[in-house]
Amino acid sequence: MSLAVMRPDGLHVEAVALADIAARFGTPCYVYSRAALTQAYTAYRDALQAHDLAGRSLICYAVKANSNLAILNLFARLGAGFDIVSGGELARVLAAGGAADKIVFSGVGKSRTEMRAALEAGIHCFNVESASELGQLNEVAGSLGCRAPVSLRVNPDVDAKTHPYISTGLKTAKFGVAFGDAFDLYRRAASLPHIAVKGIDCHIGSQLLDPAPAAEAADKVLALVDRLSAAGIALEHIDLGGGMGIQYHAAEPAPAASDYLAPMLARLAKRRENLVFEPGRSLVGNAGLLLTRVEVLKPGEEKHFAVVDAAMNDLMRPALYDAWHDILRVGADATASAQTRSYEIVGPVCESGDFLGHDRALALNEGDLLAILSAGAYGMAMASNYNSRPRAAEVMIDGNSMHLIRRREAVAELFALESMLPGENPSP
Ligand SMILES: *Cc1c(COP(=O)(O)O)cnc(C)c1O
Numbered sequence: 039m040s041l042a043v044m045r046p047d048g049l050h051v052e053a054v055a056l057a058d059i060a061a062r063f064g065t066p067c068y069v070y071s072r073a074a075l076t077q078a079y080t081a082y083r084d085a086l087q088a089h090d091l092a093g094r095s096l097i098c099y100a101v102k103a104n105s106n107l108a109i110l111n112l113f114a115r116l117g118a119g120f121d122i123v124s125g126g127e128l129a130r131v132l133a134a135g136g137a138a139d140k141i142v143f144s145g146v147g148k149s150r151t152e153m154r155a156a157l158e159a160g161i162h163c164f165n166v167e168s169a170s171e172l173g174q175l176n177e178v179a180g181s182l183g184c185r186a187p188v189s190l191r192v193n194p195d196v197d198a199k200t201h202p203y204i205s206t207g208l209k210t211a212k213f214g215v216a217f218g219d220a221f222d223l224y225r226r227a228a229s230l231p232h233i234a235v236k237g238i239d240c241h242i243g244s245q246l247l248d249p250a251p252a253a254e255a256a257d258k259v260l261a262l263v264d265r266l267s268a269a270g271i272a273l274e275h276i277d278l279g280g281g282m283g284i285q286y287h288a289a290e291p292a293p294a295a296s297d298y299l300a301p302m303l304a305r306l307a308k309r310r311e312n313l314v315f316e317p318g319r320s321l322v323g324n325a326g327l328l329l330t331r332v333e334v335l336k337p338g339e340e341k342h343f344a345v346v347d348a349a350m351n352d353l354m355r356p357a358l359y360d361a362w363h364d365i366l367r368v369g370a371d372a373t374a375s376a377q378t379r380s381y382e383i384v385g386p387v388c389e390s391g392d393f394l395g396h397d398r399a400l401a402l403n404e405g406d407l408l409a410i411l412s413a414g415a416y417g418m419a420m421a422s423n424y425n426s427r428p429r430a431a432e433v434m435i436d437g438n439s440m441h442l443i444r445r446r447e448a449v450a451e452l453f454a455l456e457s458m459l460p461g462e463n464p465s466p
Contacts (some may be wrong), residue, residue: 039179040055040075040082040458041071041074041324041326041327041411042324042327042366042409042411043358044370045227045370045371047211047370047408048369048370049190049366049367049368050366051069051071051327051435051439052071052072052073052220052435052436052438053437053438054435054438054439054440056069056329056368056407057368057369057441058440059329059433059435060329060331060368060407062440063431063433063440064401064431064446064455065328065329065330065331065347065407065430065443066328066329066330066331066347066352066430067328067350067373067429067430067431067432067446068324068326068327068328068329068413068414068417068430068431068432068433069327069328069409069432069433069434069435070109070322070325070326070414070431070433070434070435070443071325071326071434071435072107072112072434072435072436072437073324073436073437074325075109075112075113075254075321075322076112076116076322077142077325077415078295078321078323078324078325079097079099079116079118081125081294081295081296082117082295082315082317082320082321083095083097083117084295084296084301085294085295085296085298085299085300085303086143086299086303086315087094088296088300088305088312089300089303089306089307090307091303091306091307091313091460093315094311094312094313095163095312095313095314095315096119096140096275096312096313096314096315097117097118097119097315097317098119098120098121098140098141098277098314098315098316099113099118099119099120099121099256099316099317099318099321100117100120100125100316100317100318100319101121101122101127101130101131101318102120102123102127102318102416102419103118103318103319103321103322103323103414103415103419104318104322104326104364104414104415104416104417104418105130105419106418106432106443106444107126107130107133107134107443108134108432108434108443109322109434109443110130110131110134110135110136110442111134111136112299113136113321114131114134114135114136114137115135117316118136118140119136119137119140119142119162119314120136120140120141120142121141121143121144121280121318122141122142122143122156122403123143123144123145123314124145124146124152125149125151125155125156127420128141128143128152128155128156128159128161129155132159133412133462134320136300137197138159138161138162138338139160139161139162140162140312141156141159141161142161142162142163142164142165142189142239142277142316143156143161143164143165144165144167144191144239144316145165145167145438146167146168146171146212146213146242147165148171148175148176148448150174150177153173153174153175153178153179153186154178154181154416157178157179157184157186158182158280160372161187161260161462162187162191163187163189163239163275163277164186164187164188165189165190165193165239166188166189166190166215167191167193167213167214167215167226167275167452168215169215169219169223170185170217170228172188172190172223172227172230172233173230175188175232175233176230176231176232178231179232179233180232181429185232185233185234186225186231186232186233186234187236188233188234188235188236188237189235189236189237189238189239189242189273189275189277190214190215190223190224190227190238190239191214191215192214192215192220192239192240192259192262193209193211193213193214193215193216193217193238193240193438194217194242194254194255194258194259194260195209195216195217195433196242196251196254196255196258197233197251198242198243198246198251198252198281199244199246199282199327199358200243200244200246200250200281201422204346208339211357213241214376217258217262220238220262221262221265221266221269223270224266224271227369227391228285230444235273235278236273236274236275236361237273237274237277237311237312237314238259238262238263238273238276239277239278239279239314240255240259240278241278241279241280241281241316242255242279243281244281244283244318244319245281245283245284246281246282246283246298246440247283247293247298247317248291249293249297249298249301250298250301251303252278252281252298252302252448253301253302253305254299255278256278256302256305256306257305258306258353259276259278260276260309260428262275263276263311273309273311273386274312275308275311275312275313275314276304276309276311276312276313277313277314277315277316278302278313278315278316279313279315279316280316280317280318280319280320281317282295282298282299282317282319282320283298283318283319283320284320284323284324284412285324285412286323286361286362286364286411286412287362287364288364288409291462294415302350306364313379314424318415319353319415319416321415322414322415323412323414323415323416324412324414325409325414326412326413326414326415326417326418327393327409327410327411327412327413327414328348328352328353328409328410328413328417328430329368329407329408329409329410330346330348330352330394330407330408330410331346331347331405331406331407331408332344332346332402332403332404332405332406332407332408333345333346333386333404334348334404335402335403335404341380342379342380342381342382343381343382343384344381344382344383344384344400344402344408345384345385345386345407346383346384346385346394347385347386348385348394348410349384349385349386349387349392349394349427350385350386350387350391350392350393350394350424350429351387351390351421351422351423351424351425351429352385352417352418352421352427352429352430353394353410353413353417353420353421354391354392354416354420354422355417355420356388356394356395357391357392357393357402357415358420362395363394363395363410363411363412364410364411365383365394365395365398365400365408365409365410365411365413366408366409366411367400367401367402367406367407367408367409368406368407368408368409369406369407372401372402372403372406373403376398376401376402376406377387377401378399378400378401379399379400379401379402380397380398380399381395381398381400381402381436382395382397383396383398383408386425386427387424387425387427394410395408395410413455414418418430418432418444423447423452423454426449426453428446428447428448428449428451428452428453429444429446429447430446431444431446432444
């Protein structure tokens, strides 16, 4: 299912024209589809069910991909758990009605304050990433008179063959416990009074399109689970992380969830443990787009620029990873005055890295609307106020209704937390 559908009067998301969204809420604006979010979640769950695994699996949506309350709430209604990486995400999930006992807490640098908050909330499991963290968590749990449920995040040293910034399972990564150290650390964990060993976890990277690395990681993890079991450390659950890739380019299809997950799930179907998965991007990425308006067309000697009202502060992925997003005209027909040219689609931010797309063949007029596709994951979640730009509005489409799920920031809000030094002001 493609998110944006062309009708005679322009691109639509579900039954709503993108032009109507721009007219009502302005641009830049993130637009999500309830149906597409629901479909991505159910496709993941159905892939588990095809191996008879849905009943003992927890799908923990990775909140960092898109943490808007309406999206978290929608996944909570669908039965999802959540994978969080901070105390802020914990608070969001609870505010959105997520169940604490379906939360797993990942991350290499949890503070004691975050540990305490998660213990008090009663989360499902901490994914512990180092020996020091294990010791600190034991102390914090001790101070609260409880035991912390723990998985160790192991680093299986598998090459996920993705962008180096989103590859996390190699020996050189900061993430997880080195595979060779994991067995001894489990024995230590089992001996600590305020730690309850529950499971094992790994997450090897993001935007993975080849299922082989995840299956290889699963093999390594399962072998370790068996070794632990033989040593008297029986694990209740196995968490194989997230990372499934999505389609960013019309010409480069991504595998369906059922196909991507099949090799890994075939290995798990024979096991007895419960399972946890942490998909982020694959549940939201293709369910959102960024709607923007062309401000200025700037013909150049070498390149033609289309300066739009969205920028790297709204969608950082192109600047950060050199990522590709398909970009479509929202209007059905270009006016006769618009020639098709190869455009650099750029924002107004003062950085040469501020681009949203290179070399896009489009027929444009100033004032035209563009849809930047596949922007539901790591889009708004990474947005900043660089150049004192208010963050975009977010709208969720549900059939023929539009719901504003985050209003556009007001400029005054950008400096509302700041104060000036005491003393005299310069005379005017
Ligand atoms: C980011 C992250 C995820 C989600 O990754 P996606 O590629 O978005 O599916 C899952 N688990 C952990 C530990 C992460 O850091």
